[in-house]
Amino acid sequence: MTPDPDLTTKAIDVSASALRVSTEASLSTERKGPTLSVAEMGELAKRLRRHIVTMIATAGSGHPGGSLSAAEIVTVLYFKEMCHDPADPKWARRDRFILSKGHAAPVLYSALAESGYFPVEELSTLRKLGSRLQGHTDMTTTPGVEMSSGALGQGLSFGIGVALAGRLDLRPYRVYVLLGDGECDEGQVWEAAMAAAHFKLDNLVAIVDHNCIQLDGWTQDIMNLEPLAEKWRSFGWHTFEVDGHDLPAIIDALEKAKLVKGKPTAIIACTVKGKGVSFMENNPDFHGKAPTMDEMKKALEELE
Amino acid sequence: MVSEASIREAYGKTLIELGRRNPDIVVLDADLSKSTMTQIFAQEFPERFFDCGVAEQNMMGIAAGLAASGKTPFASTFAVFATGRCFDQIRVSIAQPHLNVKIVATHGGISVGEDGASHHAIEDLSLACSLPGFVVVVPADAIEAARAIEVAAGTPGPFYIRLTRPRTPIVNSEDYRFVLGKAVTMREGEDATIIAIGIMVAAALEAAAALEKEGIHCRVLNMSTLKPIDSEAIVKAARETGALVTAEEHLQQGGLGGAVAQVVAEHYPVPMYFIAIKDTYTKSGKAEELLKLRGLTATDIEEAVSSVVRRKNEGS
Numbered sequence: 001m002t003p004d005p006d007l008t009t010k011a012i013d014v015s016a017s018a019l020r021v022s023t024e025a026s027l028s029t030e031r032k033g034p035t036l037s038v039a040e041m042g043e044l045a046k047r048l049r050r051h052i053v054t055m056i057a058t059a060g061s062g063h064p065g066g067s068l069s070a071a072e073i074v075t076v077l078y079f080k081e082m083c084h085d086p087a088d089p090k091w092a093r094r095d096r097f098i099l100s101k102g103h104a105a106p107v108l109y110s111a112l113a114e115s116g117y118f119p120v121e122e123l124s125t126l127r128k129l130g131s132r133l134q135g136h137t138d139m140t141t142t143p144g145v146e147m148s149s150g151a152l153g154q155g156l157s158f159g160i161g162v163a164l165a166g167r168l169d170l171r172p173y174r175v176y177v178l179l180g181d182g183e184c185d186e187g188q189v190w191e192a193a194m195a196a197a198h199f200k201l202d203n204l205v206a207i208v209d210h211n212c213i214q215l216d217g218w219t220q221d222i223m224n225l226e227p228l229a230e231k232w233r234s235f236g237w238h239t240f241e242v243d244g245h246d247l248p249a250i251i252d253a254l255e256k257a258k259l260v261k262g263k264p265t266a267i268i269a270c271t272v273k274g275k276g277v278s279f280m281e282n283n284p285d286f287h288g289k290a291p292t293m294d295e296m297k298k299a300l301e302e303l304e
Numbered sequence: 305m306v307s308e309a310s311i312r313e314a315y316g317k318t319l320i321e322l323g324r325r326n327p328d329i330v331v332l333d334a335d336l337s338k339s340t341m342t343q344i345f346a347q348e349f350p351e352r353f354f355d356c357g358v359a360e361q362n363m364m365g366i367a368a369g370l371a372a373s374g375k376t377p378f379a380s381t382f383a384v385f386a387t388g389r390c391f392d393q394i395r396v397s398i399a400q401p402h403l404n405v406k407i408v409a410t411h412g413g414i415s416v417g418e419d420g421a422s423h424h425a426i427e428d429l430s431l432a433c434s435l436p437g438f439v440v441v442v443p444a445d446a447i448e449a450a451r452a453i454e455v456a457a458g459t460p461g462p463f464y465i466r467l468t469r470p471r472t473p474i475v476n477s478e479d480y481r482f483v484l485g486k487a488v489t490m491r492e493g494e495d496a497t498i499i500a501i502g503i504m505v506a507a508a509l510e511a512a513a514a515l516e517k518e519g520i521h522c523r524v525l526n527m528s529t530l531k532p533i534d535s536e537a538i539v540k541a542a543r544e545t546g547a548l549v550t551a552e553e554h555l556q557q558g559g560l561g562g563a564v565a566q567v568v569a570e571h572y573p574v575p576m577y578f579i580a581i582k583d584t585y586t587k588s589g590k591a592e593e594l595l596k597l598r599g600l601t602a603t604d605i606e607e608a609v610s611s612v613v614r615r616k617n618e619g620s
Contacts, residue, residue, distance in 0.1 A: 157393070
C-alpha cells in the first residue's frame with residue numbers, strides 16, 4: 001500500500017487550485033482496475049443482474065426492480081469511472097459511491113463482490129441473521145459501503161458532507177450519489193439539491209435512476225416528478241439526460257461531468273424498472289417483491 | 305446574588321478554541337448562527353463553517369457525511385428543530401452508523417419564553433435519549449457547557465448537548481472538570497437527594513439551602529450526563545438518603561425523572577417525586593413566569609422534598 005500523500009500535501013504552501021490540478025492528474029489512473037471494453041462491461045452488468053435475482057430469491061424478500069434498473073450505472077462506476085481499492089476500502093483518496101436508494105442494496109453488493117470487497121459466495125447470505133449484507137445498506141457491516149441508508153432522501157445530504165470534506169482536505173476524490181426517482185418525492189432531496197449548488201460542489205454527481213415506477217405504481221400517477229431534469233437545472237445543477245442502460249452514454253456523461261466547474265452535476269438516467277427480466281420489466285409489483293424459485297429460474301434463463 | 309453567564313456564548317467561544325487546536329473541527333448551523341452563537345466560529349473560520357439555511361434535515365445529513373470523512377462536525381440549531389424536525393435523519397444517518405456528530409442544541413426547555421409552544425423544547429431529551437449509542441448532556445452553567453463541549457470534541461461518537469437560552473447562574477467553580485457519565489455532588493446531605501439537570505441545578509441548590517434552615521439536609525446531584533446515566537450515584541443516593549426528587553425543564557416522560565426511576569425501581573426502590581412538565585404544552589410568557597406556571601422553581605423543589613421526606617419517614 002502506498003503511503004497517503006495527503007499528510008504531506010496539507011503542509012505544502014501552494015494554492016488550493018494548483019494542488020487540485022496536480023492531484024487530479026495523478027489520480028486519474030490511480031488504483032483503477034483493468035480497462036474493460038464496453039462488451040465486457042455489458043457482460044458484467046448481466047452478471048450483476050444474475051446476482052441480484054439469485055440473492056433476492058434466496059433471501060425470500062427484497063427489491064429487485066430498482067436494483068435491476070441500476071445495473072449499468074453501477075457497473076460503469078465500479079468498473080470504469082471510480083478509483084477505489086477493494087483491498088483498502090477506507091483508502092482516503094478513493095472516489096465515493098453513495099447509494100441513497102438503500103433498497104437497491106443488491107446491485108451494490110453485487111458490484112462490491114465482483115470488485116473483490118468480499119467473496120461472491122457471500123451474496124447468498126443477504127438479509128440473513130449474522131450476515132454482513134443487510135436488507136438496506138449498512139456502512140458499519142459491509143466493506144465498501146459508504147453510507148447506512150434505507151430511509152429515502154438522505155444520501156445526497158450525506159454526499160454533500162463527504163464532498164465538502166474532500167474540498168477541505170484537498171483530496172481530489174469525486175462523490176457519486178445514486179437516487180431513485182420516487183425518492184425525489186422527499187423534501188430533503190431538494191434541500192440538498194439547493195445546498196450542493198450553493199456550495200458549488202463540482203466534485204459531486206447525483207445520478208437519478210429514473211425508472212418511472214415507485215412502490216405504489218407509476219410515478220406520474222403517484223406523485224408527478226416532471227419536468228425532472230428541469231427541476232435539477234433550475235436548482236443550479238449541470239444536468240444531463242441519458243439512457244441509463246447505454247454504457248457509452250453513461251460513461252460519456254460521467255466524463256463530461258468532470259469538466260464542469262463551479263457546480264454539481266445531475267445525471268437523469270432513464271431506465272426500465274426490472275430491466276433484463278421480461279416479467280419484471282415495468283412491473284410495479286417487483287419493486288419490493290422477491291421472485292419465487294421458479295421465477296428465479298426463468299429470470300436466469302433470460303439473463304444467460 | 306449569584307453571578308450569571310450565557311451558556312450559548314460559552315459554546316461559541318469554546319468552538320473557537322477547539323477550532324484553533326484541531327483543523328478537523330467544522331461547524332454547521334441552520335440559519336440561527338446569531339442565536340446559537342456559532343457565528344463566533346464562523347467569523348474566525350469561514351471555510352469550516354457551513355450555514356445550511358433553514359434546512360435541518362439536510363444539515364444533519366451533511367454533518368453525517370463530514371463525520372464519515374474524518375471531520376468532527378458540530379451541528380447547531382434550536383432544540384425543537386435539532387430533534388423533532390430531523391429525527392429520522394439523526395436516527396438513520398447518524399445514530400445507526402454511530403457517527404461522530406455533535407449536535408449542540410440551544411434554546412432547550414420552556415425558558416425560551418415568549419416565542420411560545422412551537423419553540424419550547426420539552427420533548428427533545430426524550431427523543432435524544434431514545435437513540436441507541438447517543439450520549440446526552442445537559443450542562444448546568446456556562447462553565448460546565450464549555451468543558452462538556454471540549455470533552456465531546458475529544459470523545460468519538462454521537463452527542464446531543466442541550467443548552468438554554470437565558471443567562472444562567474454559575475454553579476461551578478472556574479477549575480471545574482467535567483467527567484462524562486459521572487454525576488457531580490454539588491452539596492452533601494443525608495435526608496433526601498435532589499437530582500437535577502440544566503438550569504434546575506441552580507434551583508435545586510437554592511431549595512437545598514432553604515431546606516437546611518428547616519433542618520432537612522439535602523444532597524444535590526448534577527446529573528449533567530443524562531445518558532449514559534450514572535446509576536452508581538443514583539443507587540448510592542437512594543441507599544444513603546432514602547428519598548429522591550428529580551428536577552428537569554422537560555416533560556415528565558422520557559427525560560431525567562424516568563431514567564432515574566428506572567434505576568431506582570430496579571436496584572433500590574425509595575419514595576420519589578418528579579419536578580417536570582406534566583403532559584402539556586405552554587403558551588408565551590416570560591421565562592420566570594413560565595417556570596413558575598409549570599412548577600419548576602426552587603420553591604416547588606423545596607415542597608417536593610418536604611413531601612418525599614414525609615413519605616420516607618411514614619414508610620420507616
